[in-house]
Amino acid sequence: MNSKTLQIARREYTSTVATKGFLIGVLIFPCIMILAIMLIPRLISDKPPVVNGTIAVIDRSEWEGDATAPTIPDALARAYSPEVLAAELRAQKEAMRQAARGLTPAGDKAAEMAVDQLLGEVPTISIVRLPPDADVEKAQEALRVGTPQSGDTLAVVVIDRFSVRRADPAIPFAAYQLFLRTRLDDRFEQPLKAKIRDAIIQARVSAAGQNLREIRELTAIGPVDGEVVTPTGTRRSTGGSANLFLAMGFMMLLWISVFTGGQYLMTTVIEEKSSRVMEVLLSAVSPLQLMTGKILGQMAVALSIMAVYLVIGVLALRQFNLLYLLDAGNVALLMIFFFIAFVLVGSLMAAIGSAVTEVREAQALLTPVMLILIIPMMLWMPIMRSPNSTFSVVCSLVPPISPFAMVIRMAGTEPIPQWQIAASIVIGLVSVFIAIWATAKIFRIGVLMYGKPPDFRTLLRWVRMA
């Protein structure tokens, strides 16, 4: 490490970072994310139109109703009365607020709006009873005209004759037929089915001489929050999904920064070759100094990218009260694995850049590299789910995917053996030395070579040659 290497690194860093392309490329993603979180719920103010219409019911069940269970059309009419609908909506909002507890700050306007958005407004729906012998075909005709908002027929429900009482206990109950109009709001069909289901069950229970309320009470269990016991106390369980995001986040952080830096490294080497500034540089510095300087400079670029994302990530975690998920030890290890991953990928990219004259020619050499490095992206789920499976262990020990796999494992749910982390680091560092050694050889031959781009076999020959 001397002043020339540092000068190369300094130029590499400033000429990469101080460009519009870099600032836009690196900052646009977080900016869009922040905008999306902050603004989009406010922007989408046009809520879906309120549903307004009738549901035609043809009741062939011959259930005439009793003290505990009204007829099915009556039950539906009660379920669609404005008071009941309004109460339901309130309950749903409360439930959502409960679910989001701890994830969004109290009184968050955006979250409130999202809930409203999800649930929509109270619809105005009335039930029209058709005679049991009404023609279903004719009733369906009404679905073909009008709009979902104009008070026309929205659905035709035909309750089957054997839906409440059956002729023979050996035969299963029948149910109902449902005909819907086109272009209905998707929040209409599911509640309708639930309400019909409730009405039929109510009738069946009553017809069988049972007490519905008793059955409901017997089969209900209230919501339970799991609590995680940590050395410092207990906290509510998030069901592991936050961990999942964290592992994904760590991996993406590593991936994006390493690849952005690696790409820059490759393109600047190619640029130095194609603009013929390479030999001018080599008159002042050795190929190894040049390569080391460039890798260092781009590593600083990648670190800057990572710092930007890390800060945004920490702010986001704090916003959602999930900061406890971050572990200082894990972040330190992330840095070590970043170093290994960057030098491995970066030197590969530098070698490829040095061997070709144009970015276009690099694609052929780049494809196999990308195919290998996409593996952790594709397999983060199985690795995350079972961090100690043989597959995960192997992935986290084999460079160049080991740093990525290890980072996923570390953020996973199971603790992983310390020796494996150590082994992964040692193997990683050894491969870092091998990569630099091999790349230096390819680099030295490649940088002065113009013309036909070499294939991988040729590159290997260069490694053996010099």
Next chain:
Amino acid sequence: MNEAIILEDVCKRFGSKVAVDNVTLQVASGGLYGFIGPNGAGKSTTIRMVMSIIFPDSGRLSVLGRASAVESKDRIGYLPEERGVYRKMRVGAFLAHMARLKGVDGGPALNRKVNDWLERVGLGPEYSKKCEELSKGMQQKVQFIACVLHQPDLLILDEPFSGLDPVNTRLMRDLFLEQHRAGVTMIFSTHHMASAEALCDHIIMIHQGVKVLDAEMRDIHASHDPRRIAFRPVDDAHVAAAGRPRGVHRFDQVHQGWEAELAPDADPVETLREISGAIPCTRIELKRPTLEDIFVDIVTGGDFGQSADEVRAALATPDISADNAQESAR
């Protein structure tokens, strides 16, 4: 330190192709050397070995008293044949960067120096322009500044005039000579023999990786007697009428007039008199062989198996980079 560069039995091969074959040479300190030969002769390869950009397969070399240029790079200025600039970098920043890579301390002193040099070559206003905005001639000047900013003791220029117009060629030549007068050892590599002949004190010729000539310019002229007499007759008919004067081997009609090839034992001055006596001329002169003629002589006389026309054709080929030669060797 008397010798700036010493090469002893240096060999370099690319695959099966021998690029430099047992070359031994010395470059004296303060000299102005021409390093000439056709494209692909091994000039750039030799220079790259001197610069420690590539390393010889065998043989020994020393540059400015060190075993390799790795230790003396900061004292050498090198203008490679394949040269360029960082297109997006500003001229001043580029020059400062190059100087710092050559071990010059940064700071205001360096910026002043960069500015002074730019002023001297008439590029003062271009200090904060991007390199890509400069014309090719301007870029060449910037590159030249990049190789002299650190005040080197040895300056190696590989095809420095390629792509320059006559005005800039003259300007660059003046700058080179100024460095030479300041005591800098200079090596000037080119396939264009006439420019080497006009500039250099000492010529090293290389052909197919082998050194074929290594001598002072004045010794070359002294040892290669003129063997041709150029003349322009008043009337072409006089030539035919003159038959074959004594000492003349044969007459050739050339582009502007005629040339007489001397018989092997003829005295040039005597023959000149004979011709001017036999043919009325508007102009007649002893024609000194050019460096190119000498080169063709040497090559056709050696065991390279090339005819004079083949060699002249090789000298006239437009620039193909030495890298292509390496490429085909792979």
